[in-house]
Amino acid sequence: MTDPAHDAETLRERALTTLTTARARTTLLTSCVEDPDLTAQHSPLMSPLVWDLAHIGNQEEQWLLRAVAGREAMRPEIDGLYDAFEHPRAERPSLPLLPPPEARHYAAEVRGRVLDLLESTAFHGTRLTEAGFAFGMIAQHEQQHDETMLITHQLRKGPQALHAPDPKPAPLLTGPSEVLVPGGPFTMGTSTEPWALDNERPAHVREVPSFHIDTTPVTNAAYQAFIEDGGYDDERWWTPEGWAHIRQHSIHAPLFWRRDGRQWLRRRFGVTEVVPPDEPVLHVCWYEADAYARWAGRRLPTEAEWEKAARHDPAGDRSMRYPWGDADPAPEHANLGQRHLRPAPAGSYPEGESPLGVRQLIGDVWEWTASDFLPYPGFQAFPYKEYSEVFFGPDYKVLRGGSFAVDAVACRGTFRNWDHPIRRQIFSGFRTARSAGDA
Ligand code: AVJ
Ligand code: FE
Numbered sequence: 001m002t003d004p005a006h007d008a009e010t011l012r013e014r015a016l017t018t019l020t021t022a023r024a025r026t027t028l029l030t031s032c033v034e035d036p037d038l039t040a041q042h043s044p045l046m047s048p049l050v051w052d053l054a055h056i057g058n059q060e061e062q063w064l065l066r067a068v069a070g071r072e073a074m075r076p077e078i079d080g081l082y083d084a085f086e087h088p089r090a091e092r093p094s095l096p097l098l099p100p101p102e103a104r105h106y107a108a109e110v111r112g113r114v115l116d117l118l119e120s121t122a123f124h125g126t127r128l129t130e131a132g133f134a135f136g137m138i139a140q141h142e143q144q145h146d147e148t149m150l151i152t153h154q155l156r157k158g159p160q161a162l163h164a165p166d167p168k169p170a171p172l173l174t175g176p177s178e179v180l181v182p183g184g185p186f187t188m189g190t191s192t193e194p195w196a197l198d199n200e201r202p203a204h205v206r207e208v209p210s211f212h213i214d215t216t217p218v219t220n221a222a223y224q225a226f227i228e229d230g231g232y233d234d235e236r237w238w239t240p241e242g243w244a245h246i247r248q249h250s251i252h253a254p255l256f257w258r259r260d261g262r263q264w265l266r267r268r269f270g271v272t273e274v275v276p277p278d279e280p281v282l283h284v285c286w287y288e289a290d291a292y293a294r295w296a297g298r299r300l301p302t303e304a305e306w307e308k309a310a311r312h313d314p315a316g317d318r319s320m321r322y323p324w325g326d327a328d329p330a331p332e333h334a335n336l337g338q339r340h341l342r343p344a345p346a347g348s349y350p351e352g353e354s355p356l357g358v359r360q361l362i363g364d365v366w367e368w369t370a371s372d373f374l375p376y377p378g379f380q381a382f383p384y385k386e387y388s389e390v391f392f393g394p395d396y397k398v399l400r401g402g403s404f405a406v407d408a409v410a411c412r413g414t415f416r417n418w419d420h421p422i423r424r425q426i427f428s429g430f431r432t433a434r435s436a437g438d439a
Helices: 004-029 035-039 049-068 089-094 100-120 130-155 220-228 240-248 286-295 303-311
Strands: 178-181 184-188 204-208 211-214 257-260 263-268 271-274 366-373 393-400 416-419 433-435
Touching: 004 049, 004 100, 004 130, 035 049, 035 100, 049 100, 049 130, 178 303, 184 303, 204 303, 211 303, 220 286, 240 286, 286 366, 303 366, 303 393, 366 416
Parallel strands: none
Antiparallel strands: 178 211, 184 204, 211 433, 257 263, 263 271, 366 393, 393 416
């Protein structure tokens, strides 16, 4: 039915567009500050920006030029420097990294060869080339690091270097604050999405009992009510690990927040502003999200609940690619891709809502779920164990849905992110849920 030549051209164009979009963002994030700010370490949690830049180029070289095209290493001596497992982030500034001009040159050199390769690659034959997977994987990898670099920019002290228009005010939300997702089986994960990564596979059926889930992410105003009610001083709301953690580190509010008399201020990309009440709360760790939910008489959704809320179409009784259907994300659906440098107010993006009326599942803030990062039944590591497999287990919690900082190519209804439950420099927020039947 479909014309394979046409399909190949469509894939080639999609690969070219997504790689080019990613590089434009990388270039901006690594040129909006002076070179000393690229080699400095702005937080022990993060790499110097110039590490991300050369690592992006090095992964692209390894997977596209070497694995797909069978070429020799361009600079074999640098591979170790840019291997994330050889050197923890805190150590990276003391490595003999390529200086900014060389890092730029290397990444550009790799990209030039990749664009030539793209012209001649057949999009079938091996699992790596099937439907252009390796090109899509590398575009996603670069966009993931563009989000990482934006986190580094947020942690950086100093004046504003990045600018973007604010999202529009939200339309008035008149509906209920939670929706009921009816119980029953649904298909979680995917076996058909061509650029889905290994941990999203394979598609499998899950039984999910009825539950209620918040219509929007939890807002700053709602979170402030938890703070004002003494939430951070009341052990009842916290897991033992969470309580120990916030005591030990004197955590009393989301990261980047500061109290100023009766109001809260926050620093955002070099600018201090009053915390906007109607925006989804950002920069909370899993322990804070979990404690808020308990305080509210609720809980975090499980990962399966989150995905069912985001993908299940009760009318068609099937799983869709996104809450709004199967169409790729467009600006009216979701706040993605660093178009804005903040989440949009709760209730935004009515065109992106799910059939049951849940909003902002995709974009705005990564949403903590109750679940540990575990493989799906039938999981197979591909193309390398260090993408997902080495992280499976109880040390990492799953986040879903993507933030304003991640591009659409690295965000889907099935996409899984994960981090330690103490992390809050990431663009993380949450929404809450409750089992149906619980009052
Ligand atoms: C999926 C966001 C947890 O940044 O550690 C980048 C993505 N993997 N390079 C990370 C990733 C390898 C990964 N996360
Ligand atoms: Fe990486």
